[in-house]
Amino acid sequence: METNIIFRPYSSTDKSVCLGLFDANCPEFFAPNERVGYAEFLDANPFDYELCLTEDKVAGAFGLSEHGLQQKSLNWILLNPRSQRLGIGSVIMSRISAVALDSGASLINIAASHKSSPFFAKFGAIEIATIDNGWGSGMHRVDMELRL
Ligand SMILES: CC(C)(COP(=O)(O)OP(=O)(O)OC[C@H]1O[C@@H](n2cnc3c(N)ncnc32)[C@H](O)[C@@H]1OP(=O)(O)O)[C@@H](O)C(=O)NCCC(=O)NCCS
Numbered sequence: 001m002e003t004n005i006i007f008r009p010y011s012s013t014d015k016s017v018c019l020g021l022f023d024a025n026c027p028e029f030f031a032p033n034e035r036v037g038y039a040e041f042l043d044a045n046p047f048d049y050e051l052c053l054t055e056d057k058v059a060g061a062f063g064l065s066e067h068g069l070q071q072k073s074l075n076w077i078l079l080n081p082r083s084q085r086l087g088i089g090s091v092i093m094s095r096i097s098a099v100a101l102d103s104g105a106s107l108i109n110i111a112a113s114h115k116s117s118p119f120f121a122k123f124g125a126i127e128i129a130t131i132d133n134g135w136g137s138g139m140h141r142v143d144m145e146l147r148l
Contacts, residue, residue, distance in 0.1 A: 003054045005091055010049035010061065015042045017058050018051075021078050029078070029115050031136025038076060049075065052088060059083035064096045064108070072100045073109045074146075093123045101148050110144040117142040 010018070022030060022038050030038075042049075049063035060079030067073040074096060079088055100108055110120050113135055117127060125146040134141025 003086070003088075005059070005088060006053045007050050007095065008053065010042070010046060010051055010063075012042075012045055014051060014058070014061075015039075018042055018061050021058070021061060021080055024081050025078055027139075028081075029113065031139040033136045034139075041076060046075070052079075052092065054083065054088070059088055060092070062092050062096070064099055067109050070105050071107045071109060072096075072103070072105045073111075089119060090123075093120075097123075097146075097148055106148050108146040108148065110146060112142045112144050114140040114142055117144060120144050120146065 019035070019039060019042070022035055026032055026035065046063055046065070048065050049061060051061050052059050058080070060077070060083060062077035063075035064072050065075055077089070077092060096108065108125075110125055112120050112125075114130075117125075121127075121144075123146060125144040127142055128145050129141075129143040131141040131143075133139065
């Protein structure tokens, strides 16, 4: 990954750009009905949600939240389609693993889809459950665990 990636915390003024990222990935990677849930997630101004920028433009977003004792959850990781398959997701996975380990966590929960689970599997995440059409019609839910 040659491009310089900058991370910064999400703020409420980023909502429209984040929803734009969602729209650019829908329906390929997200079911249309998931948009309401993402908007609600953003409306809560999640303090642990981050944007990643390349060349001063928002390339994507992701969050890592508390999930019980020594566990974290990866939330709403998504990149602009133009920024996919360039290694940015791998840099994000390194970042969240480091942050989780730093906080004493030993496991990251990932609620993926059948479209994204092969990506997380590359980092050692294991499928623990699948729900057909769990995210919406044609978008299957794959719950995964990444042990650190
Ligand atoms: C999933 C996502 C975050 C991955 O980020 P990325 O920057 O594209 O991934 P990278 O370029 O770092 O890819 C790392 C490896 O994973 C592979 N990969 C990336 N996305 C993949 C996918 N959806 N399915 C299978 N393999 C994938 C790459 O080809 C690469 O493989 P290699 O190491 O053999 O070359 C990004 O593609 C994305 O935003 N997708 C749409 C939204 C989405 O599905 N989010 C997940 C919601 S749970």
